Amino acid sequence: MPGTPMPRPTAPVSAGRYGHLFRPGYVHRDLYASPELFAAEMRHLFGNTWVYVGHESEIPQPNDFVMRTVGRRPVILCRKEDGGLSVLLNRCTHRGALVCRTPRGNARHFTCGYHAWTFLNDGRCTGVPLKHAYGSEYDRADQNLRSIAVDAYRGFIFASVSPHVPPLVEHLAGARDFLDQWLDRDGARPVLVQNGDMQFQTHANWKTVYDNAGDGYHPPFSHTSMLRVFADRYGDVDMQYYAKNFDESPLLSKDLGRGHTTLDQRPAMHAESAWRRQHVSPGREALEAALVDRYGAEEALRMLDASTGSGLNLNIFPNLLIIGNQIQMLEPVAVNRTVVRWFSTTLDGAPPEINATRLRLQEDFPSFGEVDDTAQFESCQHGLEDVPELEWVDIRRHMDTGAGRTDTDGYWREPISSDLHLRCYYGAWRRIMEEAAAR
Amino acid sequence: MSDARRTLVPPTRGYFDLDHYGTLAALVQEWRSLGEIPPERLPTAEDHASVCRFLHYEARLLDAARLPEWLALFTDDCVYWLPTDVDGADPRKVVSWEMNDRRRLEERVERLGTGRAYSQAPPTRTTHLYANIEVLTAGVTEVHALCTFLIQTHLAGRVSQRSGSNGFVLRRAGRSWQIVVKRVSLFDADLPQDNNSFTL
Ligand code: FES
Numbered sequence: 001m002p003g004t005p006m007p008r009p010t011a012p013v014s015a016g017r018y019g020h021l022f023r024p025g026y027v028h029r030d031l032y033a034s035p036e037l038f039a040a041e042m043r044h045l046f047g048n049t050w051v052y053v054g055h056e057s058e059i060p061q062p063n064d065f066v067m068r069t070v071g072r073r074p075v076i077l078c079r080k081e082d083g084g085l086s087v088l089l090n091r092c093t094h095r096g097a098l099v100c101r102t103p104r105g106n107a108r109h110f111t112c113g114y115h116a117w118t119f120l121n122d123g124r125c126t127g128v129p130l131k132h133a134y135g136s137e138y139d140r141a142d143q144n145l146r147s148i149a150v151d152a153y154r155g156f157i158f159a160s161v162s163p164h165v166p167p168l169v170e171h172l173a174g175a176r177d178f179l180d181q182w183l184d185r186d187g188a189r190p191v192l193v194q195n196g197d198m199q200f201q202t203h204a205n206w207k208t209v210y211d212n213a214g215d216g217y218h219p220p221f222s223h224t225s226m227l228r229v230f231a232d233r234y235g236d237v238d239m240q241y242y243a244k245n246f247d248e249s250p251l252l253s254k255d256l257g258r259g260h261t262t263l264d265q266r267p268a269m270h271a272e273s274a275w276r277r278q279h280v281s282p283g284r285e286a287l288e289a290a291l292v293d294r295y296g297a298e299e300a301l302r303m304l305d306a307s308t309g310s311g312l313n314l315n316i317f318p319n320l321l322i323i324g325n326q327i328q329m330l331e332p333v334a335v336n337r338t339v340v341r342w343f344s345t346t347l348d349g350a351p352p353e354i355n356a357t358r359l360r361l362q363e364d365f366p367s368f369g370e371v372d373d374t375a376q377f378e379s380c381q382h383g384l385e386d387v388p389e390l391e392w393v394d395i396r397r398h399m400d401t402g403a404g405r406t407d408t409d410g411y412w413r414e415p416i417s418s419d420l421h422l423r424c425y426y427g428a429w430r431r432i433m434e435e436a437a438a439r
Numbered sequence: 440m441s442d443a444r445r446t447l448v449p450p451t452r453g454y455f456d457l458d459h460y461g462t463l464a465a466l467v468q469e470w471r472s473l474g475e476i477p478p479e480r481l482p483t484a485e486d487h488a489s490v491c492r493f494l495h496y497e498a499r500l501l502d503a504a505r506l507p508e509w510l511a512l513f514t515d516d517c518v519y520w521l522p523t524d525v526d527g528a529d530p531r532k533v534v535s536w537e538m539n540d541r542r543r544l545e546e547r548v549e550r551l552g553t554g555r556a557y558s559q560a561p562p563t564r565t566t567h568l569y570a571n572i573e574v575l576t577a578g579v580t581e582v583h584a585l586c587t588f589l590i591q592t593h594l595a596g597r598v599s600q601r602s603g604s605n606g607f608v609l610r611r612a613g614r615s616w617q618i619v620v621k622r623v624s625l626f627d628a629d630l631p632q633d634n635n636s637f638t639l
């Protein structure tokens with residue numbers, strides 16, 4: 001489906017409650033350093049848009065649940081008895097305790113540990129000990145857990161605290177096309193999110209992490225150590241194409257609407273064979289040989305190509321980042337603390353050699369690259385928090401070079417090193433925050 | 440980084456096949472279900488002492504950031520493994536923080552030696568404490584060693600600890616040992632982790 005051309009993000013004007021935080025090509029340090037602004041974001045930004053909370057394959061059976069957060073609010077993501085989904089605010093309607101305190105499990109109802117009020121996994125309150133003390137007039141519905149809006153797109157589950165949000169597919173805008181492309185890589189085999197996750201804690205603002213996911217400028221510099229080791233050993237592999245003038249390369253940054261963006265490296269990474277470009281991972285020869293044995297060289301290569309990193313960073317505002325074959329979920333904790341959960345994926349029904357290969361490949365970037373990114377995030381946080389004299393953060397790359405154009409798929413594209421990503425998502429940030437302020 | 444670099448064709452290639460994973464999964468199950476060490480698996484006093492000496496040496500190399508020497512303690516068919524779970528999950532099905540074969544372990548050490556590994560600039564200082572060391576025989580040439588660890592760290596002004604248990608498979612090498620498996624099981628591996636890009 002071709003995308004609707006989006007109006008270009010215009011130079012922000014200093015209007016509205018938050019206008020003072022923006023000027024053309026710059027955003028204010030308070031966005032990263034102010035605890036008050038962080039609290040406002042948790043309340044108004046994360047409270048007024050679709051937030052990613054999990055994948056359907058994490059709760060496959062009736063009554064499965066996982067604990068998640070929506071802008072710090074504890075929530076329970078449940079598969080109800082009838083197979084439907086519910087997202088409940090994990091806050092007892094009595095005195096506020098968490099009614100669920102286990103990260104995952106299977107339960108038809110939750111009993112609060114404090115005074116034993118009991119709730120079904122659709123939120124209905126079914127038990128209040130000694131309830132005569134509330135008199136005869138009380139309304140049971142008052143005591144139900146608050147259930148918030150939930151919807152899923154091809155397995156990806158989103159929740160919204162506010163009911164005043166557009167339908168999920170409308171919210172996803174152009175990100176939907178790219179999610180489809182990501183999901184359809186190996187034809188019919190569904191993606192499973194049942195393979196554990198890595199929880200990176202970074203002492204930085206959540207947007208510093210979000211900024212980086214769309215930053216096609218940093219890889220050759222921040223990731224020198226990784227690129228150098230693999231180039232020394234294996235030659236022209238992985239992201240070595242970053243060694244050249246990468247703004248002249250076919251790599252690109254795209255505006256997908258509503259603050260969503262992508263960095264697309266596929267034109268370089270997948271030009272021939274993704275697997276052949278991929279440096280050696282543990283077990284590579286043995287697992288490849290086993291697949292070739294069983295399926296023949298051509299089919300083995302097709303499966304391996306479809307399971308090598310996707311070559312795509314797909315950034316779905318505000319907290320879902322699809323990077324390679326991983327699903328990253330951002331959990332803001334404090335103005336200067338964020339948990340980045342990297343969920344691994346496998347393919348349902350794929351040969352065990354494919355899934356083992358996927359897992360080994362998904363350990364690669366986190367330990368050779370993400371750790372260095374994290375160090376940069378913490379370094380930025382330090383500079384932004386502790387130097388009040390310098391107030392502005394530069395997001396000008398390719399703002400005025402005229403290098404952007406509408407691509408054949410209808411989406412606006414700029415060279416890979418552009419700050420397009422930041423300009424796009426800050427547009428969405430302002431719209432949602434201002435609408436909430438006006439309400 | 441000198442001699443540890445550029446082992447372009449390691450002697451053992453791609454030995455992480457499905458059977459190898461099966462062996463690792465069985466090893467973890469054995470360790471998790473272990474009761475008191477059965478009498479027939481008790482090592483000689485001499486082996487027990489030399490294993491302890493060896494583990495203390497290994498920890499000392501890490502604390503001194505002598506990584507090329509540390510790497511030389513590992514066999515060509517080694518595993519350096521940090522799971523993300525605390526339930527003994529099968530590495531064919533669950534992602535790890537690190538699941539390194541010999542090549543990947545060399546690459547890890549090489550990366551840290553480039554001078555551009557920003558996660559370790561400045562480097563994390565560590566003090567490794569190994570305690571509760573238990574040694575079990577495993578055939579003629581190998582032993583298993585289990586221990587708990589506490590790693591005191593300091594990174595750029597932030598002091599913090601890592602803790603958990605290690606499982607080692609050691610192979611006899613003359614009067615000392617080489618590491619076939621080092622499995623570092625952080626007691627909170629499934630929860631948010633700070634910068635663990637130093638060598639545990
Ligand atoms: S706080 Fe939950 S029952 Fe009282």
Ligand SMILES: [Fe+2]
Nearest residue numbers: 219222369373
């Ligand atoms: Fe990066």
